Amino acid sequence: MGGLSMDQSFVQAPEHRPKPTVTEAAGIPLIDLAPLASGDAAAVDALAAEVGAASRDWGFFLVVGHGVPAGTVARATEAQRAFFALPAERKAAVRRSEAEPLGYYESEHTKNVRDWKEVFDLVAREPPPPAAVAAGEVVYENKWPEDLPGFREALEEYMNALEELAFKLLELLARSLNLRPDRLHGFFEHPTTFFRLNHYPPCPSPDLALGVGRHKDPGALTILYQDDVGGLDVRRRSDGEWARVKFVPDSFIINVGDTVQVWSNDRYESAEHRVSVNREKARFSMPYFFNPATDAVVEPLEELVGEEDPPRYSAYSWGDFFRTKLSGNYKKLEVENLQIEHFRKGLEV
Ligand SMILES: O=C(O)CCC(=O)C(=O)O
Numbered sequence: 001m002g003g004l005s006m007d008q009s010f011v012q013a014p015e016h017r018p019k020p021t022v023t024e025a026a027g028i029p030l031i032d033l034a035p036l037a038s039g040d041a042a043a044v045d046a047l048a049a050e051v052g053a054a055s056r057d058w059g060f061f062l063v064v065g066h067g068v069p070a071g072t073v074a075r076a077t078e079a080q081r082a083f084f085a086l087p088a089e090r091k092a093a094v095r096r097s098e099a100e101p102l103g104y105y106e107s108e109h110t111k112n113v114r115d116w117k118e119v120f121d122l123v124a125r126e127p128p129p130p131a132a133v134a135a136g137e138v139v140y141e142n143k144w145p146e147d148l149p150g151f152r153e154a155l156e157e158y159m160n161a162l163e164e165l166a167f168k169l170l171e172l173l174a175r176s177l178n179l180r181p182d183r184l185h186g187f188f189e190h191p192t193t194f195f196r197l198n199h200y201p202p203c204p205s206p207d208l209a210l211g212v213g214r215h216k217d218p219g220a221l222t223i224l225y226q227d228d229v230g231g232l233d234v235r236r237r238s239d240g241e242w243a244r245v246k247f248v249p250d251s252f253i254i255n256v257g258d259t260v261q262v263w264s265n266d267r268y269e270s271a272e273h274r275v276s277v278n279r280e281k282a283r284f285s286m287p288y289f290f291n292p293a294t295d296a297v298v299e300p301l302e303e304l305v306g307e308e309d310p311p312r313y314s315a316y317s318w319g320d321f322f323r324t325k326l327s328g329n330y331k332k333l334e335v336e337n338l339q340i341e342h343f344r345k346g347l348e349v
Pocket residue numbers: 196198212217224226231232273274275285286287
């Protein structure tokens with residue numbers, strides 16, 4: 001079963017264990033992006049308004065008519081399944097390490113509890129390789145498994161298509177905040193976008209463990225493709241209850257991350273989410289984390305603050321924040337992970 005065997009490290013504290021049934025999230029907006037192609041100004045404004053309302057009320061929405069070819073998605077999901085079906089030693093050959101954090105991993109912790117999953121991590125754009133690697137320096141170079149025909153090509157094709165979609169969404173988000181459509185583009189000239197393949201094997205104790213523990217995504221936008229098994233739960237704004245995101249064929253699930261919450265000065269909220277697992281079926285998903293450049297300084301946008309609405313966060317460096325978060329997920333730490341709440345004004349430590 002994916003090489004995982006149930007033990008104490010996977011067991012969630014009682015208050016974080018999933019209930020036997022999680023209700024389906026009714027009302028997460030499903031937005032058809034097809035009108036974007038027409039370029040019709042009124043239609044684009046209407047889409048921006050939908051994106052804004054969804055980001056405010058849920059932090060989550062689904063998109064169809066997104067322009068990513070079905071063949072591109074199919075090739076990526078086939079590559080994903082072929083990779084996780086490899087024998088353990090071939091996956092271990094591309095295993096990540098602290099110094100080389102990309103590649104295969106089966107021992108991630110979220111909030112210090114182990115996740116019931118195995119992953120394969122990539123960066124969408126590799127930074128130029130350092131001329132010489134200093135001791136202790138982290139190298140972000142993609143690791144490609146040997147003898148897995150078409151794997152690299154399929155994932156590169158997928159990441160390119162998703163980057164196009166990410167910029168369309170970024171533009172809608174900017175419009176929804178009454179900003180110039182390209183207002184946020186400058187933060188993404190050298191994006192630190194991260195792409196992950198997830199495999200959640202069937203779990204003998206889905207009442208005790210989670211595929212991913214509750215968390216918020218730190219970046220700007222997450223674009224997730226999931227299969228039809230289901231398991232992504234969102235903390236609903238209206239009542240704080242967990243609700244299951246339903247499967248819609250040919251859709252992507254979008255959520256705004258912490259970076260958008262800070263830029264928007266809390267107009268939009270990065271919603272907490274988690275992944276439940278089940279006894280019967282393996283689940284596969286592919287999150288694409290659209291992240292700003294290492295040197296981006298994240299703070300409430302100046303157009304969105306004023307005397308009436310003072311900035312609610314202090315500025316922080318995306319690069320430092322992200323590096324700290326990654327090292328926190330890498331191993332069990334004694335302290336709670338770094339969160340944007342640590343930069344909320346009045347709460348700084
Ligand atoms: O697999 C999923 O549905 C979501 C995974 C997720 O939330 C994450 O990797 O940040």
